Amino acid sequence: MTPPSIAKPIERGGLVADNAPLLRVNNMSVDFGNRRKTFRAVDSVSFDLMRGQTLGIIGESGCGKTTLGRAVLQLLRPSAGQVLFRDSDLARLSGGELRGVRRHMQMIFQDPRSSLDPRWTVGDTLREPLAVHGIASGPAADRIVDEMLEAVGLTTAAGNRYPHEFSGGQLQRIAIARALIARPQLVVCDEPTASLDVSVQAQVVNLLSELQERFGLTYIFISHDLAIVRHLAHRVMVMYFGRVAEILASDDLARAARHPYTRTLLSAVRNPAMTDKRSFRSVDPMATDVPHLPILQPHSCYYETRCAYAEQRCGSSRPALETIEGQHRVSCHRWRDLAGEATV
Incomplete structure (x- = not known):
């Protein structure tokens, strides 16, 4: 079977964003170290992200892309600045309030194999977010798991198998299913195609595009691959040593x-x-x-x-x-x- 191509950019007209940003980052910085010696990994970064759109983040290794993504989700606490999600300042939320928001903010990691528990079946892995967020249990949860497996291009029988039984591309589909099963609004994709073969990369990118339109998702897509970012993103943010060098529309990259x-x-x-x-x-x-x-x-x-x-x-x-x-x-x-x- 001929693998799908990502040479042609996605049609962006079908994604409608409302007037209010889903995510607003204001002068956010992230520091590592101690009082004697501090390294600023993310330096005063600001951007808005509208509902239903994708912001691609590119730059060399070590420029702060992943740190930025983790700080947006509060997996790392910013040293300064604001992260406003649906107009709520995440730094001001209590632990319980932040846990409630996490259902709507999820992450897809670069290495799906290390992000999945090898002792759990795929079904167990997908049922966990449903239980944690009080969404469903029992037969209702089983139905949601089956629907999500089919949505990412796997059979329902995959739910009874373990991670070591799948290829890298299939594992990334499972990781995508886990991130989306609680129906989040914002998904941070941290180089989700970096460990995959080129043909499999194309399949995963096209899948992410289809799921975005189907579920109305908003993406932050982190990557080294400018071609993939230009294909998937509506806007592109270029980072260099923790700072923003440029933000522009993906369609304007080649000319502007x-x-x-x-x-x-x-x-x-x-x-x-x-x-x-x-x-x-x-x-x-x-x-x-x-x-x-x-x-x-x-x-x-x-x-x-x-x-x-x-x-x-x-x-x-x-x-x-x-x-x-x-x-x-x-x-x-x-x-x-x-x-x-x-x-x-």
Whole structure:
């Protein structure tokens, strides 16, 4: 059987978002360490996410993508800022109130095998959220489990089997079923295709797209794969060393990207060898080393040491996250200079 293709982006017209954001993140930071030495993994990140839409988050390893996703769900407590879910400040909720909200906020992890209990059958795994949240039990729970297994493309017989009996792609379908069985509104997908073969990746991405439309889901989709993010997401947030470099519509990536780092990512997708540098004049933007964390200055642009467009103020002044047009925002002193240059 020919595997499905993700070359063509999904049709986004069928997803209707209301006027109020489901999720609003305001100046959120996450610190690790102690009083003597602290590392800021997420630095003053802000964004809104409308109901029924997908925000794709991309960036290099260690840029804070997963930390951001966990902090949104309060699996990690932010050091500063706000996370507003349905206009409720999650940091102000009591333990019981937060447990009630968790039914509506779920996560799909990168490695489904390690996220599933090998001692439980798939049916036991899927029934647990129904019991924890008081949704259903007994025959009613069994019916919901069967319906969810079928929704993710598995047979009801899968409920009687154990995780070790399934392939990686099937395990990710089970993990998706577990995340969705309580019918959440927001789902954080933390690189759910990273450990899968390319053909299986396509199947899982298409499944997530179908489930979003069927259940009216809102996604945060974290990935290294720009092609997948462009296919699935309505908007894309580019992160670099814990900061937001750019936020823009997925459809605008190829023609309207203004941050040099976003353009570097686009160039890398087109030409992994980075031999074509037309978008960056005669300078290879990846030729310099990644700056060591201890020498990063809080009042500078972190990308300055790798940027072909860097100038003196980039090393002494942190660029603000400016709004270009609509929801397009960029953190770069020289984005106006890039506006006239063609992207990839």
